[in-house]
Amino acid sequence: MMVRLEIVLTLLIGCTWLCASAARSEPWLGSRYARNCAGCHAPQRINLKPIDRRCSLSCQGCHVNPNGGGLRSFYGKWTGNRWLKSWRSDILKHDLNVAIYPKQIYAKKRKKWRKAPNKLVFGKGFPLVETRREMNEDLYYWQYGRYQTTAKNKKHYLYQVPAKDPWRQMRLSKWDGGADVRWFAANMTTEKDEEEPQEKWVSFPMNVDLGIRYRPLYRKIHVVWEGRMFGSPAETATYENMLRQTFLRSFYVMWDDIPYNIFVMGGYFRPLFGNYDPYHYGLAQKMFSYTLQGNAQAYNIVYEAITVGTAPNVPYLNVHKIGKRVGSRDDRTEGYALNLGFRGVRYGQSLNYSYWSTVDTATDTKIQMHSIGAFYLWGPVTLSYEGMSFARDIPNTDFRQGGVHTVEAYFKFWREFYWQTTAAAANVSQDLLPGSSSQFRTGIKAFLIPGFEVGVHLEQNSNTIVDEEADTESTVSSSGWAANIHAYF
DSSP: OOOHHHHHHHHHHHHHOOOOOOOOOOOOOHHHHHTTTTGGGTTTTBOOOTTTOBOOOOOTTTTTTTTOSBBBHHHHHHHHHTTSSSOOTTTTTTTOOOGGGSSSSHTTTTGGGSSSSSHHOOOTSSSSEEEEOOOGGGBBBBGGGGOOOOOOOOOHTTTTTTTTTTTHHGGEEEEEEEEEEEEEEEEOOOOOTTTTEEEEEEEEEEEEEEEEEETTTTTTTTEEEEEEEEEOTTOOOHHHHHHHOOEEEEEEEEEEEEEEEEEEEEEEEEOOSSOOOOOOSSSHHHHHHHHHHHSSSSOOOOOEEEEEOOOOOOEEEEEEEEEOOOOOOOEEEEEEEEEEEOOSSSOOOEEEEEEEEETTTTEEEEEEEEEEEEEEEETTEEEEEEEEEEEEEEEEEEEEEEEEEEEEEEEEEEEEEEEEEEEEEEETTTTTTTEEEEEEEEEEEEETTTTTTEEEEEEEEEEEETTTTEEEEEEHHHHHHEEEEEEEO
C-alpha cells in the first residue's frame, strides 16, 4: 500500500512540474513555527551572542530576499523539507524526520566540547540523528531548550551544529537555486445588475519562477537573479506564449553578514509592503495593485531600489529607497518605504507596520500607503489581522483613496492540513472608486509532501460602485470555487 502511494505521489509531482505562481511569502507560517526552534535548524542549537545572532522570525528567516517571497534560504528549505509535509516518500528521497534534542549526539555529549577535536567541530559536525517516526511537535518547542546557553566561543557553537544543519549545508557550495510552479483552476459565476449570470471556467499554469544565487564570499555577499514566466487563462494561450512572457522578478546584490543581522541590498526588486497574499485575486491585493499601477497586475512590478535593514532575533526594521519602475521607459518614480515590526516566540504573536510614499515625477502621480498587521497563535489556530489604507493622486485628473480590513484564520486539523477562512471588507470599490467591496473565502490548504501543496476554497465577492453625480450605483457579485496545485523547491 505504501509503495503504491509513493508511486501515485511521484506521478502527481511529475505531472504538476510540467504545469506551472510563484509563491509569495506567507507570513502566517512564521507564527506557525515560531515556537518550534527545530522548524528552521537542528533542535535546540546553542545560541550566539546577540551581536552575532542570525536567528530571525522576519521574512529573512526563510527567504534569501528580506522582502519575502522568492528563493528560499537553506533554513526555509529545511522548514519545507522537514515540517511542511503530511507524508514522506523513500522513492522521492525525502528527508527523514529529525529526532528530538535529547536523542542528538551533540546533546548527549554537550559537556565535552572543550576536548572535542577541531577536525570534528570545524568539519562536518556530529551526524544528525533522524527517525522515521512521527514525533510530537510539542517536544521541539522552545521551552524544552533548557539546555541552551550562550556560546562561549566559535568552537562551543559549532560543536552543536550537526551535519545536514542549514548552517553547514549553505557552505557546501557557492551556488544554489530553486523554483516555484503553480497551476490554477476556478469556476466562478458573475452577476451584474439586471443581467443574466455569466459562468466562467478557467484552468491554466499561472506562473513559473526560477531563481539562482551565487555567493562569492559564502555568507557575506549574495548575487541573486530570479525570473518569472506567466501563463494565461485565455483559450488561445499556449505554452510557447508563456515562454515568451518572461519577466525579471528580481536581480540584486546583498551583503548580510553584518553585526546584529544588518543587511544592505541594491538592484531590482519590489520592496516589502504589508503581508503579501500568494492569492493575488484577494481583495487587499487587488486594491494594492490598483494603487501602484492602475490595474490588478502588480505581481509583475519591479523597482530600482536600495534597502538597509536589520533583524536581530525578534524585532526587524527595513528602510527602502525606491527608484524608477523597471520595464517602463517613461517612469520616473522616486520615494521610500519602511517596515517595522516584531514577532514573539511563545504565542507566535507579531505586530507589523509598513509605510510607502512614492511619486512619479513624469506624471506627478503620488502614492501613499499604510499597513498595520498582527498575528497570534492560539493552539492549533493562527489568527491574523491587517488594515491597509491607499491613496493614489494624479493632480487635476484623478484622486482615489480607501481602506480595507482583512481577517484570516488557519486551523490545523490533521498533520499539515489546514482549514483557512479569510474575510475582507473595504469602504470603496476594488479600484478605489466610491462604493464598497467585500470578499469571503473558506477552504482547505494542505502540504502533502515536501515541496508540494494543494488548496481549494469557496469564494464570494461583491463590488459596488457609486456614481455620486448621477446618484446611481451598480453592483457586481461573483461566487464559485478556486483551486491551486503548487510545487516548489
